[in-house]
Amino acid sequence: MPITGKLLIGQSAVSGSSKPINAINPATNEPLEPTFAGGTKDEVEHACELAEAAFGIYRETSLEDRAVFLETIASEIESIGDELIERAMAETGLPQARLEGERGRTCGQLRLFANVVRAGEWLDVRIDPPLPGRTPMPRADLRQRHIALGPVAVFGASNFPLAFSVAGGDTASALAAGCPVVVKGHSAHPGTSELVGRAVQRAVKICRLPEGTFSLLFGSGREIGQALVADPRIQAVGFTGSRNGGTALMKTAQARPQPIPVYAEMSSINPVFLLPEALKARGQQIAEGFVGSLQMGAGQFCTSPGLLIAVKSPELDVFIETAAEKVKAIGSQTMLTPGIFYAYEQGVKRLSNSGKVREAARGKAGDTPNQCQAGLFVTSASDFLNDLELQEEVFGSTSLVIECADQAEVKHVATQLGGQLAITLQMDDGDLPTAKTLLPVLERKAGRILANGWPTGVEVCHAMVHGGPYPATSDSRTTSVGSAAIFRFLRPVCYQALPEGLLPHSLKDGNPCTISRLVDGKRE
Amino acid sequence: MPITGKLLIGQSAVSGSSKPINAINPATNEPLEPTFAGGTKDEVEHACELAEAAFGIYRETSLEDRAVFLETIASEIESIGDELIERAMAETGLPQARLEGERGRTCGQLRLFANVVRAGEWLDVRIDPPLPGRTPMPRADLRQRHIALGPVAVFGASNFPLAFSVAGGDTASALAAGCPVVVKGHSAHPGTSELVGRAVQRAVKICRLPEGTFSLLFGSGREIGQALVADPRIQAVGFTGSRNGGTALMKTAQARPQPIPVYAEMSSINPVFLLPEALKARGQQIAEGFVGSLQMGAGQFCTSPGLLIAVKSPELDVFIETAAEKVKAIGSQTMLTPGIFYAYEQGVKRLSNSGKVREAARGKAGDTPNQCQAGLFVTSASDFLNDLELQEEVFGSTSLVIECADQAEVKHVATQLGGQLAITLQMDDGDLPTAKTLLPVLERKAGRILANGWPTGVEVCHAMVHGGPYPATSDSRTTSVGSAAIFRFLRPVCYQALPEGLLPHSLKDGNPCTISRLVDGKRE
Incomplete structure (x- = not known):
């Protein structure tokens, strides 16, 4: 499985045509092969177009199908084997044991989100039954679920080349929510990114999902990232990095004709x-x-x-x-x-x-x-x-x-x-x-x-909050680690008096998805 | 209970010193007495200072105390009697029956939020028990609850002088979340606003809450509103009005040294x-x-x-x-x-x-x-x-x-x-x-x-979503009507390995608040 230096757009591998990137082995300052030619706005356009085309189908995959997709990504990453660890070591200077642990965490995180998808808490189903006899006005049948926001841009972080990168927490939670993902890979570990990106690409194919469910772009400087956040099809952004980088993305997102949320995890002295x-x-x-x-x-x-x-x-x-x-x-x-x-x-x-x-x-x-x-x-x-x-x-x-x-x-x-x-x-x-x-x-x-513990070592679980007030993050109402991270990529929709045949599956009578629901304000 | 034309700052009534406002009876174009002298930045400062001082105590009121406060506001509004309806009719041109219905809705909304507070779903309690024997690393005891964001600025809307104004949905949900509220009253119905504001003020006193839990400011033009949103103590904004007004507040909120969320409900053609x-x-x-x-x-x-x-x-x-x-x-x-x-x-x-x-x-x-x-x-x-x-x-x-x-x-x-x-x-x-x-x-x-219904008539319930993608609102992830509106003013905090004596009451062993909890990912 050679690393080719290509962008992954849907099921294709594409040669970039802008400024080339080489990873640097930080232990030696020597460049690593191959060269990754950066993408242009054309590739951003193409990836976003495919993501938008995939969204309609991907967001309505069944809970089980989506969970299996996340699990397939995990097993495809594992199937890369030692090559992934070796490349990540060369690109980041991080030791083998740490990267093996991080791979375990990354795959465990994907599997956690698979179970989160299955459990369906994220749908936040609320049902207020009709009150036809209420005076002075009857109440209609009202049902709520959460739906995916749309295609999400994810920025790989330098310090966790697996767990906060191409198939890291942002990608896992966005995919879990039903959002196609376009990743801007971090320029410090493009080879690791390509290997993981190809694993996700294979999982998309194995699960017969629309190819635009996932793409991976590279580009030096800020041009590609800014173009991605400005693209009208992108509906939310996940980022872990510097305060300068994060606030620049926040500005771009706010300046769009339609502003979108940016979840930037930036700086903290803990x-x-x-x-x-x-x-x-x-x-x-x-x-x-x-x-x-x-x-x-x-x-x-x-x-x-x-x-x-x-x-x-x-x-x-x-x-x-x-x-x-x-x-x-x-x-x-x-x-x-x-x-x-x-x-x-x-x-x-x-x-x-x-x-x-x-x-x-x-x-x-x-x-x-x-x-x-x-x-x-x-x-x-x-x-x-x-x-x-x-x-x-x-x-x-x-x-x-x-x-x-x-x-x-x-x-x-x-x-x-x-x-x-x-x-x-x-x-x-x-x-x-x-x-x-x-x-x-x-x-x-x-x-x-x-x-009486230490802040390093962030447990991936349901109660975790890896977030906090600005400038730790751009949005204190969320977490970027743990199962609640899925809520960043969802919004509520209310369905009023819809005929049973038109209701989304998760809202139908009889609770066919067997998920926790709030009925008339009471938890069932 | 005469209308005095004063600002209500904590438990005080204060004469403003900037440009005066008179309500206009739209049916006659005649000005209504009294004149409300607008506030200055000094009054904004003072109200925010009191709100900040109140926050520490108010946010940790017990579920029952906070619920009773919301119910007291409702009964104090009802106790105003016909004067409120008459003044609102004169200031808005809306007919009596409509305003009586709106008063019922406003008080019903406050009482709904009282029950939402009691039910405690809004705390989103999540508990991941410790796994001391897990290898390679044990898991610590991890617990999550939501806490209030801080003082909230609410802008009264012109078209619902009761239900979307001084003690309307934004105020009710922010108070329910544990946030003190500083209202900028709408200049079209200052008399109605003062009457309702005094009812809230009385409820604060009756419930022995810190005076800064609620203040009501007036001011023509945008100066007071912009100063309020820019004040560093304000942590979120609720607004219903025009797209121009909403986007101006979004810009101010984003330009702060610490950006804050703005929940602006703006324009929609339905x-x-x-x-x-x-x-x-x-x-x-x-x-x-x-x-x-x-x-x-x-x-x-x-x-x-x-x-x-x-x-x-x-x-x-x-x-x-x-x-x-x-x-x-x-x-x-x-x-x-x-x-x-x-x-x-x-x-x-x-x-x-x-x-x-x-x-x-x-x-x-x-x-x-x-x-x-x-x-x-x-x-x-x-x-x-x-x-x-x-x-x-x-x-x-x-x-x-x-x-x-x-x-x-x-x-x-x-x-x-x-x-x-x-x-x-x-x-x-x-x-x-x-x-x-x-x-x-x-x-x-x-x-x-x-x-097969009509969009007018928005039910105040658990499944309602009065929200939607930009430009309908500034934040599609939320609703401004219904019990889920409370989530706009909350953020999650994770408590790791805290001794029982330091844990917030809602997170203690034995579930002393008897609320729904997610334990190890399973709903209890």
């Missing part, structure tokens, strides 16, 4: 609050857990713990000392791309040079290209609050400790935080009163609050 | 498809129903049937003839405001002067101010498709019949429609195959599809 009793009882253990979380994947996670907040105390000093020792021992790790490495270095320099920040530790420097050298820095709450730049995400294994005068200042820092994906409390029983005063503030800042 | 068998069997009866719907409230409904689409046929001729006779008999009705009357006249002129449209009938002209003279016009599908202006809403009792060559052209017209609140099918059993080919097109265009 504060960790170290409460006093926990620090006293197990500061060293917490330091160990923290450094473990910080070094995972060279800190290239949306949920990396980039901020630690605590009252200045001897126990905090011990924590910092212990963490610093452990940070010094962190070996260098290859970052995903030269661009991410450059941005990381700039971010660390911003901290070092701010004059308000003290370096507690740096990890080991590497002698090969694009090596992330971990960092731990310390500043005071007042300096942090006076310098908004210190709140900016440094994407990589670097974290900043904020020393506060007292618990009141801890709470004040909390109120000044921007929107976050996750906020962590390290707390013991004796910290409960403190945690209780903090929680109402933290809830307003984040999509997920966790206690 | 097409009615007259299918051939139905026209054959009961064309005259359909004409009667149509004209009844068209003349309701002088056509000043978001859901007025502004477009009729059918194949040209002798039966359609009979329908048009019958409808025309009935339109000629429609007496003139006072419109809501001189501005709305002027816009209506311009809209009708645009039809009359287009050169592509034939006048089938006009209703009776009035000899008092601001009288809506009904209208029925006819054009061909090709002329309609060539002139986008003919798709623009004419707010008032005017409708346009589109004659199509055949059913294929009917379907083509359907594909060219903009987003709509409601689409109606008049159909008999023999029309089922035709309706089946149309439905997939119509579903993509509207929030509600109805058969």
Whole structure:
């Protein structure tokens, strides 16, 4: 199964004709073959045309057929075998075990959505039976279900070349909702993208779905992505990446004659609050857990713990000392791309040079290209609050400790935080009163609050929220991980007094899909 | 209970200091006392400051306390008595029976939301129990609930001075969600607004809620409204009105440092498809129903049937003839405001002067101010498709019949429609195959599809969708009428491994709120 460097448009593989892309092996800075010639607006047009043509059939596939399609994608990805892992390693510098785990997560996620589709909760069926005798006016028969929005544009992320890329969470949830997907593959891992894209393409064929159900485009720069979001057939956008990238897509989406929703997961520093009793009882253990979380994947996670907040105390000093020792021992790790490495270095320099920040530790420097050298820095709450730049995400294994005068200042820092994906409390029983005063503030800042764990490692389940207030995401009302992600690509439709023969299957009398329904406001 | 012309900020009544507003009795064009001096940015600031201060307490009121608050608002509105109806009649020109019905609907809506709050479905509780023995990684305890977004700005609509105004659907659903509300009252009915505002103010006091739970501002022009939407404490916006007004608020909301959702319900022409068998069997009866719907409230409904689409046929001729006779008999009705009357006249002129449209009938002209003279016009599908202006809403009792060559052209017209609140099918059993080919097109265009009824009369229930694709609304994923409207003002939060003592009440073990929950993906 050679990688060809082609765009996948429906069932075709097409050679692009604009600026070529080569993946770079970040461990060596050497380009990888083959060259991917970027697509043009013509290919965007063609993919969107096919997606629109597929939509009518795809959105009304039966729950079972759609579930089987998602499962087929998973098994086709698995059938690629080692080639996928090897290519992803070469393109991202990520280690084998991590990528094998990510493949498992990606396929598990597709299978979870298959079961979500089958369960039918996403249809949010509501039935208000007719009240013909009601005065002064009778009530008609009213039934509601959710339908798919239309073709969705998905942007692959650099940091999860499988789980947040071509067949990642955005694609899985959009397909689950009944939306055809046009992916703009990330230029950092085009070979991995093509391999996965071909797996999806095969699944479309095996399941005899319209070819426009899935397409995969490549293109350097922003031209292809912007054209995709501006295309009138695209009805929603899923994106994981930088704040600049995300806000640019939001602007394009809002400027369309018909504005559309953009689900951009952007930047987060994922504060960790170290409460006093926990620090006293197990500061060293917490330091160990923290450094473990910080070094995972060279800190290239949306949920990396980039901020630690605590009252200045001897126990905090011990924590910092212990963490610093452990940070010094962190070996260098290859970052995903030269661009991410450059941005990381700039971010660390911003901290070092701010004059308000003290370096507690740096990890080991590497002698090969694009090596992330971990960092731990310390500043005071007042300096942090006076310098908004210190709140900016440094994407990589670097974290900043904020020393506060007292618990009141801890709470004040909390109120000044921007929107976050996750906020962590390290707390013991004796910290409960403190945690209780903090929680109402933290809830307003984040999509997920966790206690005595670490924010990295986002469970793909029903209760997960991988989201949060701006600028963590563009739309705090949603999650991009977990089964509730499907709701991003749906909208409700009410059917009033429709004859049984015209009603959608899921709304017919007798509940033929055997799904949970809200009948007259009561859950059945 | 005299009307004072003051702004209601928390528990205070405050005199404004900017441009004064007087309601105009549209039946006479005479100004009504008292004068409302408009608010300034200072009052916007103050109301938002109080709303923010109230939010922490209000959002965590118990389900029962919040439900009782909504019910108290309803009974306080009812306790105003005839004064409310008389003032609303004078300010809007709407007849007594209509306003009494609207008051009933408004109070019924508040009571529906009280029960929605109690039922707790809106919390969307999801629990994924821990899997400590799972390999390779254990799963933590994960629980999700929805929380209120924050203070909400609500804009009163002119056409429902009670049901879509100060204590209308937006306010009721935002309060139900746990959001304090700052209302910008509509300048056409400030007296009605003050009366209702004082009822809400009293309910806040009776229920011992923080005063900032509710405020009511007035102001002519857009300054106050724009300042309100731009205020950093406001977290969402509810609006019903013109497309210009709605899109201006969308722009302001998007330009904020933190963009926020705007739920604007804007413009819709609510097409009615007259299918051939139905026209054959009961064309005259359909004409009667149509004209009844068209003349309701002088056509000043978001859901007025502004477009009729059918194949040209002798039966359609009979329908048009019958409808025309009935339109000629429609007496003139006072419109809501001189501005709305002027816009209506311009809209009708645009039809009359287009050169592509034939006048089938006009209703009776009035000899008092601001009288809506009904209208029925006819054009061909090709002329309609060539002139986008003919798709623009004419707010008032005017409708346009589109004659199509055949059913294929009917379907083509359907594909060219903009987003709509409601689409109606008049159909008999023999029309089922035709309706089946149309439905997939119509579903993509509207929030509600109805058969053999009329779009006016929007039931306030669980299955209702009063929404639809742009430009009908700014956000097709929502409804502004019915219990699902509450979801507009909520976002999910996930709690991971929180100690029982820190968990929100609704998420605690044993389901103490006795609400429906999704446990491990299964409905309980």
